[in-house]
Amino acid sequence: MNEIIEIGTAKANPGTIGEGKMIVETLAGGGDIAIPVTIMNGINDGPCFWINGGIHGDEPEGILTCSLLKKSIDPKNLSGSVILVPVINVPAMEAAERGNPLDTFSYDMNRIYPGRKDGYFSERIAHIHKEWMVKFADMEISIHSGGSHSYLAEAMFAATDEKTQELSRAMGEDWRVCLYSNVTSKSPMAVMSENGKPALTVELGGRSATGPGKFLEVGNKLHKACVNIMTHYKMIEGVPHYPSLRQKGYQQALLAPKSGIFLSNPKINFLTMMKKNDLIATIINYQGEEISKIMAPEDGMIFGLRALPNVTIGEWCCFFAIIEGEW
Numbered sequence: 001m002n003e004i005i006e007i008g009t010a011k012a013n014p015g016t017i018g019e020g021k022m023i024v025e026t027l028a029g030g031g032d033i034a035i036p037v038t039i040m041n042g043i044n045d046g047p048c049f050w051i052n053g054g055i056h057g058d059e060p061e062g063i064l065t066c067s068l069l070k071k072s073i074d075p076k077n078l079s080g081s082v083i084l085v086p087v088i089n090v091p092a093m094e095a096a097e098r099g100n101p102l103d104t105f106s107y108d109m110n111r112i113y114p115g116r117k118d119g120y121f122s123e124r125i126a127h128i129h130k131e132w133m134v135k136f137a138d139m140e141i142s143i144h145s146g147g148s149h150s151y152l153a154e155a156m157f158a159a160t161d162e163k164t165q166e167l168s169r170a171m172g173e174d175w176r177v178c179l180y181s182n183v184t185s186k187s188p189m190a191v192m193s194e195n196g197k198p199a200l201t202v203e204l205g206g207r208s209a210t211g212p213g214k215f216l217e218v219g220n221k222l223h224k225a226c227v228n229i230m231t232h233y234k235m236i237e238g239v240p241h242y243p244s245l246r247q248k249g250y251q252q253a254l255l256a257p258k259s260g261i262f263l264s265n266p267k268i269n270f271l272t273m274m275k276k277n278d279l280i281a282t283i284i285n286y287q288g289e290e291i292s293k294i295m296a297p298e299d300g301m302i303f304g305l306r307a308l309p310n311v312t313i314g315e316w317c318c319f320f321a322i323i324e325g326e327w
């Protein structure tokens, strides 16, 4: 038999779902700054699987995934618990911006963990979230996407240790690319890794994948991966699936060499090997003249590409995976 779980104002007996929030502070107008949390507490013992979304406010894919999980997982058939945090950075999500518009000092919340109790606004949110997560979570995934500027295909960042790679493999058949960069980047994943617990930063979706049916397609794929993790760790019944090939490498983010309009090469595909110096995109100026080319920096593949054509010098253009081999 499992125990009662309490996180912030949420409480769930074994076999039930509890809803609440982790309260951070009160704003000048009297409203709470709080992080919503759902506890799906299983009947039987098992691991605590913690799912984070919305640390970047222009990436709502985690909310969709959590909503699909809540509909499909019955805590009466669950061993262990699943903790859903659909949005960590609520002010950023409300503004549909990457960071909290009320905090210009620690804008990118995925680079400030473990946060600080007496730090900048977002650091305080990170601190409260981290305290609860580290107390309960045995394993964690954070759901990201290309946000308002890009589309990212199925890829993840993960540490190289065995326990983390097991979790990475448990994402299932759709997830072939696992990169070992950014693992110490002051993210929730980094904090979990430092505590010896497996964690992933998962990327899928973003601008250009929100048209009719497209957003749901992304949500369904992320939902499928979360369910597969639960199956792999025997939290629910079922037969897990695994990718037939897992590619290993690291990210190189390519930044816009010029300002203008970004035109991707129509002949390239996501997660498909290309050669060093193959054409990824061109940038044209407002008179239509080509002013720059973006090429593959090494042999590897694109897993993310700018989807907002308007581009300013130095902005993200391409998320390139330099592939070194197989896991």
Ligand SMILES: [Zn+2]
Pocket (backbone or CB within 6 Å): 055, 056, 059, 110, 143, 144, 145
């Ligand atoms: Zn993100």
